[in-house]
Amino acid sequence: GAGVSQTPSNKVTEKGKYVELRCDPISGHTALYWYRQSLGQGPEFLIYFQGTGAADDSGLPNDRFFAVRPEGSVSTLKIQRTERGDSAVYLCASSRPSGGGNEQFFGPGTRLTVL
Amino acid sequence: GNSVTQMEGPVTLSEEAFLTINCTYTATGYPSLFWYVQYPGEGLQLLLKATKADDKGSNKGFEATYRKETTSFHLEKGSVQVSDSAVYFCALYGSSNTGKLIFGQGTTLQVKP
Numbered sequence: 163g164a165g166v167s168q169t170p171s172n173k174v175t176e177k178g179k180y181v182e183l184r185c186d187p188i189s190g191h192t193a194l195y196w197y198r199q200s201l202g203q204g205p206e207f208l209i210y211f212q213g214t215g216a217a218d219d220s221g222l223p224n225d226r227f228f229a230v231r232p233e234g235s236v237s238t239l240k241i242q243r244t245e246r247g248d249s250a251v252y253l254c255a256s257s258r259p260s261g262g263g264n265e266q267f268f269g270p271g272t273r274l275t276v277l
Numbered sequence: 278g279n280s281v282t283q284m285e286g287p288v289t290l291s292e293e294a295f296l297t298i299n300c301t302y303t304a305t306g307y308p309s310l311f312w313y314v315q316y317p318g319e320g321l322q323l324l325l326k327a328t329k330a331d332d333k334g335s336n337k338g339f340e341a342t343y344r345k346e347t348t349s350f351h352l353e354k355g356s357v358q359v360s361d362s363a364v365y366f367c368a369l370y371g372s373s374n375t376g377k378l379i380f381g382q383g384t385t386l387q388v389k390p
Contacts, residue, residue, distance in 0.1 A: 166320075195377065197378075202383070203382050204281075204366050204381050205366075207377035207378065210376035210377055212376070217376060265326070267323075268313075268320045270319070270320040271320060
């Protein structure tokens with residue numbers, strides 16, 4: 163079956179611009195996660211959705227970052243006034259309702275470069 | 278707070294050598310532990326997991342045992358292959374049920390023929 167898909171695969175933008183990154187989870191997965199992975203580091207948690215609502219947004223670095231999941235499926239991560247430090251690979255994952263052993267399935271990521 | 282520490286890489290081995298990648302964690306309660314693998318050009322994939330103390334996760338010849346007394350989850354494989362070359366991430370899921378995985382920094386494994 164189809165896995166988690168993310169678009170675009172690469173995004174190059176200029177400092178100060180607005181970007182949107184899209185995630186399409188596995189069908190039937192109610193939990194969706196966004197992570198950010200900087201070069202040479204492990205993924206860092208940004209936000210977790212259970213259905214349409216953000217159950218934990220404690221990882222969003224500041225108010226320039228925002229994510230939505232209006233119909234409980236596709237999610238969009240939005241970054242305003244991008245900065246060079248936002249350059250990273252943004253990963254999306256989905257799972258069945260979150261629990262201690264539920265596997266998170268990761269997408270291929272969107273590589274964001276802010277010039 | 279919860280955290281994961283992995284041995285630094287890169288780790289370079291010859292084919293058929295024994296592999297150990299160390300992982301230790303700090304967590305409250307009883308976390309679940311995972312190893313994820315990222316092959317070149319591919320996304321993160323779950324390799325194995327263990328959800329309670331003394332559990333052993335295994336897959337594709339890799340094993341890791343959840344040791345609560347030493348707060349460790351070391352990854353081992355008896356005989357590595359060139360195709361095992363990848364970046365390996367140890368991760369934990371805290372018992373607070375927030376949904377998030379906490380990852381180590383990753384260890385790059387290079388296996389030479």
